[in-house]
Amino acid sequence: MALSRSTVSWLYVSPLMLVLIPFFVLPILVVLVASVFETDGFGGLIPTFTLANYGTVLTSGLTFNLYVETVKFTVLTWFFTLIIGFFVAYFLVFHVRNPLLAIGLFLICTVPFWTSNIIRMISWIPLLGKEGLINSALLRIGLIREPLEFLLYSSFAVVVAYVHQLTIFMIVPIFNSMARIDKRVVEAAIDAGASRFDIMRLIIVPLSKSGVALGSIFVASIVMGDFFVTKVMSGGGSASVVGAFYEDISVLQYPGAAASAIILTVVLLAMVSLILRTVDIRKEITR
Amino acid sequence: MADVRATKRALAPSRGSRPWTFYLLASLFTCYVIALYGPMICIYILSFQDVRGGLVFPMKGLSLHWFIDLFTQVRTGDVKGSFDRSIKLAILVTVITVVVSFMAAMAFRRRFPGDNIVFALMIGSLVAPGLVLGIGVGLLFNAIGIDTSPYGSALGAQLSWTLPFGVLVMFAVMSRFNPAWEEAAYDLGASAWQTIWLVFIPVLAPGLVAVALFGFTLSYDEFARTLQTAGPQNTLPLEIWSMTLNVTSPSLYALGTVTTIISFVIIGAALGTIVLIQKRRGARAT
Amino acid sequence: MAVLRGDIELAGLTKSYDGVHTVVQGINLKIPDGAYCCFLGPSGCGKTTILRMIAGHEDPTDGEIVIGGENVVGLPPVARGTAMMFQSYALFPHLSVRDNIAFALRIRGLSKEDRYRQTDAMIEKVRLTELADRLPAQLSGGQQQRVALARAAITQPRVLLLDEPLSALDEQLRVRMRVELQSMQRDLGITFIHVTHSQLEAIALADMVVVMDRGEIKQAGPARDVYATPRDRYVAEFLGGQNVFSGKVDAVKDDLVSFAAPQMQHIAVPVGASRVGKGDTMDVAVRRDDVELVRPGVELTADKSWLSSRVLAVEYQGNFVKVMLDATGSDEFVAYIPERVFFRDPYTIGDVVQATWPSHLARLLAKTTALTA
Numbered sequence: 001m002a003l004s005r006s007t008v009s010w011l012y013v014s015p016l017m018l019v020l021i022p023f024f025v026l027p028i029l030v031v032l033v034a035s036v037f038e039t040d041g042f043g044g045l046i047p048t049f050t051l052a053n054y055g056t057v058l059t060s061g062l063t064f065n066l067y068v069e070t071v072k073f074t075v076l077t078w079f080f081t082l083i084i085g086f087f088v089a090y091f092l093v094f095h096v097r098n099p100l101l102a103i104g105l106f107l108i109c110t111v112p113f114w115t116s117n118i119i120r121m122i123s124w125i126p127l128l129g130k131e132g133l134i135n136s137a138l139l140r141i142g143l144i145r146e147p148l149e150f151l152l153y154s155s156f157a158v159v160v161a162y163v164h165q166l167t168i169f170m171i172v173p174i175f176n177s178m179a180r181i182d183k184r185v186v187e188a189a190i191d192a193g194a195s196r197f198d199i200m201r202l203i204i205v206p207l208s209k210s211g212v213a214l215g216s217i218f219v220a221s222i223v224m225g226d227f228f229v230t231k232v233m234s235g236g237g238s239a240s241v242v243g244a245f246y247e248d249i250s251v252l253q254y255p256g257a258a259a260s261a262i263i264l265t266v267v268l269l270a271m272v273s274l275i276l277r278t279v280d281i282r283k284e285i286t287r
Numbered sequence: 288m289a290d291v292r293a294t295k296r297a298l299a300p301s302r303g304s305r306p307w308t309f310y311l312l313a314s315l316f317t318c319y320v321i322a323l324y325g326p327m328i329c330i331y332i333l334s335f336q337d338v339r340g341g342l343v344f345p346m347k348g349l350s351l352h353w354f355i356d357l358f359t360q361v362r363t364g365d366v367k368g369s370f371d372r373s374i375k376l377a378i379l380v381t382v383i384t385v386v387v388s389f390m391a392a393m394a395f396r397r398r399f400p401g402d403n404i405v406f407a408l409m410i411g412s413l414v415a416p417g418l419v420l421g422i423g424v425g426l427l428f429n430a431i432g433i434d435t436s437p438y439g440s441a442l443g444a445q446l447s448w449t450l451p452f453g454v455l456v457m458f459a460v461m462s463r464f465n466p467a468w469e470e471a472a473y474d475l476g477a478s479a480w481q482t483i484w485l486v487f488i489p490v491l492a493p494g495l496v497a498v499a500l501f502g503f504t505l506s507y508d509e510f511a512r513t514l515q516t517a518g519p520q521n522t523l524p525l526e527i528w529s530m531t532l533n534v535t536s537p538s539l540y541a542l543g544t545v546t547t548i549i550s551f552v553i554i555g556a557a558l559g560t561i562v563l564i565q566k567r568r569g570a571r572a573t
Numbered sequence: 574m575a576v577l578r579g580d581i582e583l584a585g586l587t588k589s590y591d592g593v594h595t596v597v598q599g600i601n602l603k604i605p606d607g608a609y610c611c612f613l614g615p616s617g618c619g620k621t622t623i624l625r626m627i628a629g630h631e632d633p634t635d636g637e638i639v640i641g642g643e644n645v646v647g648l649p650p651v652a653r654g655t656a657m658m659f660q661s662y663a664l665f666p667h668l669s670v671r672d673n674i675a676f677a678l679r680i681r682g683l684s685k686e687d688r689y690r691q692t693d694a695m696i697e698k699v700r701l702t703e704l705a706d707r708l709p710a711q712l713s714g715g716q717q718q719r720v721a722l723a724r725a726a727i728t729q730p731r732v733l734l735l736d737e738p739l740s741a742l743d744e745q746l747r748v749r750m751r752v753e754l755q756s757m758q759r760d761l762g763i764t765f766i767h768v769t770h771s772q773l774e775a776i777a778l779a780d781m782v783v784v785m786d787r788g789e790i791k792q793a794g795p796a797r798d799v800y801a802t803p804r805d806r807y808v809a810e811f812l813g814g815q816n817v818f819s820g821k822v823d824a825v826k827d828d829l830v831s832f833a834a835p836q837m838q839h840i841a842v843p844v845g846a847s848r849v850g851k852g853d854t855m856d857v858a859v860r861r862d863d864v865e866l867v868r869p870g871v872e873l874t875a876d877k878s879w880l881s882s883r884v885l886a887v888e889y890q891g892n893f894v895k896v897m898l899d900a901t902g903s904d905e906f907v908a909y910i911p912e913r914v915f916f917r918d919p920y921t922i923g924d925v926v927q928a929t930w931p932s933h934l935a936r937l938l939a940k941t942t943a944l945t946a
Contacts, residue, residue: 005399012394013405015387016450020405023447024412027423034426088319091312095305105316112323114504115550118527119543123326126333126343133329133344164322176459196308217414225416225511232531242418242511249422249515261419272414282395282406282458467663470630475677475728476651485679489667568667568708 028265035258045254053259063244063260070241073155073230074223077162081219082212084163085170089211090204093178106175113168121161121229128152128160153235161233162223169222170215177211177284178204210284213275224268331547334540342535353541366526366542372437373523374549377506379438380445384502385495387446388453392461393487395454413451417511420447425515435518444512449505453498460494493561500557504550576642577606578654579731579764581627586636588622588788596622598788599636604766604781606731609758611775611796612768613811614785620768621736623785627766628657628734641731651677656730660737662721664709670720671696671705677728692727698760699723714742718750726761733758735767739774751777772812776800784808805939806856815858817938818901822853830855830937836900840878840935847937856938863930864908866896866920871927879929882906884920896920900928 003011035053038046057063088109096102112120127133128151135147150156181204189199227243241264248257333340337348357366395402412420424444428435435441468490472482488495510524517525523546530539581604588597597619604610612620625631627638629650637644645653664673671692672679678688696705699719709717718738725733738754739747755778758765769775775782776796783793784807791811792804803809809817820832820840829841830849842857849855873879882900889895894915900906908928920926 005397009394009397009399009402012390016391016409016454017405019387019443019446019450020408020412022427023424023443024408024415024420027420027427028415029423030427030430031419031423084315084319087312087315091316095309095312108320109323111554112327114500114554115327116508116524116527116543116546118510118524118531119330119546120327122531122539123330123543126329127326129343131343136344164326167319167323196306217410221414221416225414225418227418228510228528242416245422246418254426257422261416261422265415265419268414268416269411272410276410281410465663467659467661468665471657471659471663471665471724472676473630474628474650474655474657475724476649476680477676478680481680485676486665490665492667 031258031261034254035262037255039253039255053255056256057259057263066239066241066244069238070224073158074220076159077166077223078216078219080163081167081170084167085174085215089171089174089178092175109171110168117165120165121232124161128157153237155234155238157233158230158238161229166219166222169218173214174208174211177208181207210279213279214281217272217275220271221268330540331544334537334544336537340537353537357538357541369521369523369526372520373507376437376442376522377503379442380449380506381499381502383446384449384453385499387450388457388498391454392457395458396461409451409454412447418514420444421512421515435516437517437520437522440516441513444516445506445509448509448512449502452501452505456498456501460491464490492564496557496560503553578641579606580641581732581764582639584637587634588626589634596788600790602783602790602793604764607762607764608780609765609778610781610783611779612783612785613772613775615770618785619788620785624734624736624766624768628655629653654731655734656725656728657734658721658725658738661741662717664717664720666709669706669708670701673720674723674727676724695723695727715746715750722757730763732764732766735765737768754778784811802936803858809858809938814861816861816906817856817858818904819854819856822849822851822855824851825849836880841932842935842937843933845937857935858938859930859935861907862909863934864928866908866910866926866928869925869927873929876932877929878932878935879927881927884922884924884926886922898928
């Protein structure tokens with residue numbers, strides 16, 4: 001007997017659901033439940049219903065600062081990855097004449113993505129450190145007398161590490177949408193007398209929107225969910241929401257941590273669905 | 288890639304001098320690539336110092352000291368064991384990711400009731416903070432009374448991250464599959480299974496290899512979700528992380544060099560397979 | 574009469590995707606075994622849907638599809654004994670020509686040796702022996718079409734279904750491939766059902782033409798009948814070659830109809846099988862190659878009808894000249910004048926002429942729901 005089409009489709013997605021339900025839906029629910037419990041102070045949870053944890057998290061000035069810090073890093077990283085990613089993709093798609101060369105250069109950009117993020121992060125240490133390559137070079141040519149302190153273990157270092165890791169998440173989707181722009185559209189614009197700037201503003205930017213959206217989702221969600229670049233590269237000077245969450249967990253403050261995690265997740269999901277509202281990612285990818 | 292080529296010709300006709308923007312963007316691109324590779328190359332070089340070596344330039348001597356140190360010293364932790372676990376885990380994740388992503392993409396070729404919910408869950412799983420999810424999984428396992436372990440809870444937690452990626456890549460791969468091929472196979476008498484084995488898999492083979500590459504490296508590199516789910520035994524990224532916190536010798540760099548070599552072997556194998564598939568198809572022609 | 578294996582009967586065949594709009598509306602049709610049948614109509618008329626339902630790629634909402642005396646609704650294509658040649662061919666991109674053609678045999682579990690033996694015979698038949706090891710992407714459009722034909726024919730189907738088989742080819746190749754399709758059909762001796770939007774293709778190939786509009790059959794019959802004696806205005810206009818104009822009937826006398834409008838007073842049309850009364854508005858069809866042009870003042874015999882008009886445009890077509898006239902107001906009126914005849918006394922734009930034809934060659938068309946061009 002033939003199965004109905006939707007039954008077949010559900011059979012096909014059932015393995016995916018078998019992963020997503022126990023390893024995404026349930027864990028989030030567990031965290032949600034923990035966020036309304038009380039702690040006995042020793043890592044145990046007392047099953048009650050209280051919103052006190054949310055109250056504590058939301059009224060604490062510390063949390064507010066954490067969010068400000070995290071949002072600051074997210075916005076800075078997003079900005080720089082977008083600018084670099086957009087123009088690198090634009091260069092590869094519209095300026096490199098030899099197609100094989102373009103693909104080769106594109107691959108060069110993507111290779112580091114396949115190597116360890118942590119290693120790529122710590123690889124900045126010998127460069128940015130007090131006795132690092134940059135400081136010693138600047139000292140030698142006499143541009144500075146004292147080594148620059150802000151290079152490593154600072155907000156600067158955090159942003160550098162993020163941009164280094166995440167620009168690729170902008171390049172790939174933007175490259176993809178730019179590569180699909182019909183050349184005849186651009187030619188028609190040139191025929192109509194559009195300048196280079198007009199073409200960029202009226203054609204390339206609007207038609208790359210889906211790539212930008214997808215890249216922004218990747219970058220923003222990774223930065224907001226990360227704790228460990230901030231921790232290492234700021235040298236403990238800056239904290240992040242997830243970093244504080246981790247600290248809470250290690251001192252067994254589950255409910256407070258859970259409340260903060262839920263708030264973060266809600267903020268993140270709201271942001272992503274806002275982006276998804278502007279472009280139909282599913283249609284864009286399958287097109 | 289054909290359309291890339293065409294577009295490029297439109298904006299950069301092969302005759303005439305290049306516009307000033309070309310030089311500007313070329314410099315930007317060069318700077319980006321230098322910044323991308325420069326630091327990594329630094330640590331690869333620094334890992335080959337001898338026993339006097341430190342964390343910064345200048346190079347002190349040239350030896351494999353820190354590589355030997357890495358695998359023999361207790362202080363650096365169980366590097367060998369974590370290597371072993373990470374690779375086995377990554378292979379497991381790769382196989383499951385390829386199979387499950389392929390099946391999900393088959394389902395998403397047409398609309399079905401509830402498809403938007405599945406899609407939303409997938410995106411949610413992709414963007415959810417990894418550490419939060421990891422702790423959720425840890426608490427869940429704790430509540431049910433199962434011990435966390437690399438091939439249990441950590442495997443699942445990693446899949447919740449590699450699968451959405453894999454499915455998104457499969458979507459793009461599948462969009463190049465002409466539905467008429469499936470109908471043609473049905474018309475010629477193929478069963479659903481025969482159509483998958485004889486048409487879908489061979490046609491999509493290069494895309495499936497790409498998904499495998501994604502699965503492997505995402506898992507091999509996964510940190511946040513694994514931290515609270517791997518149990519007492521570390522995977523490689525956890526090992527590297529604990530080293531960044533307490534090892535201040537070029538051993539750390541040596542580990543970076545070793546993992547990068549492994550990554551490159553995997554990339555090479557994947558790209559090689561894709562090229563081989565394409566070549567085998569082309570060879571019969573000429 | 575005995576039912577032959579390639580006989581097809583469609584009974585009340587209906588298809589609706591959303592339960593509201595029907596794309597195929599209760600089609601009834603018989604296609605005899607061994608016929609070359611063309612479904613002709615504009616895009617969206619439901620012809621491809623019918624083909625796909627016969628093939629088993631879509632299920633009818635209602636009705637029966639009977640092949641060789643057996644209702645095949647619900648059966649998979651192989652059990653129906655049909656094979657389809659897809660639009661743009663849908664050749665498997667990863668398989669060589671030989672493996673594409675051998676695909677169905679592989680599915681049936683034949684050994685490599687057996688299936689290649691059968692396949693090579695087929696490859697020879699479609700003259701692809703030299704290209705047997707190539708991939709589809711390395712073939713020209715015409716070669717791809719031959720592979721698609723061979724792949725469909727290897728299963729020895731009783732019906733071959735062709736979905737716009739020539740649309741992917743350029744004009745010259747299309748004409749050549751038309752000949753190949755016809756000879757292939759003769760060789761195989763099976764029923765061909767061919768879907769097209771080109772009336773040239775349909776007339777050139779088909780024993781039986783089925784003209785469709787909005788999910789309904791407008792006319793079905795031998796190509797010559799449909800072309801020469803279209804049933805209504807839609808068919809006449811879609812197949813071309815006819816002038817169609819309408820007028821209000823003034824009188825019916827001696828089996829001839831005359832019209833009220835002053836410019837139509839010299840026109841008489843045989844009643845034929847139509848039921849006509851005074852005051853009815855009727856469509857009249859006159860073949861464009863039946864029309865002659867004469868200068869005003871030339872005496873015409875009583876058995877001829879004529880219209881006075883002005884030349885709007887002249888198009889040289891090689892063996893004939895197409896002269897467009899303003900004879901019937903809003904309807905297009907065209908005369909195809911043999912090239913030698915035209916150039917004995919050529920007309921230029923603006924000339925006043927009399928368009929004339931033997932009255933018995935004009936035909937009244939069946940009344941249709943307001944279907945205007």
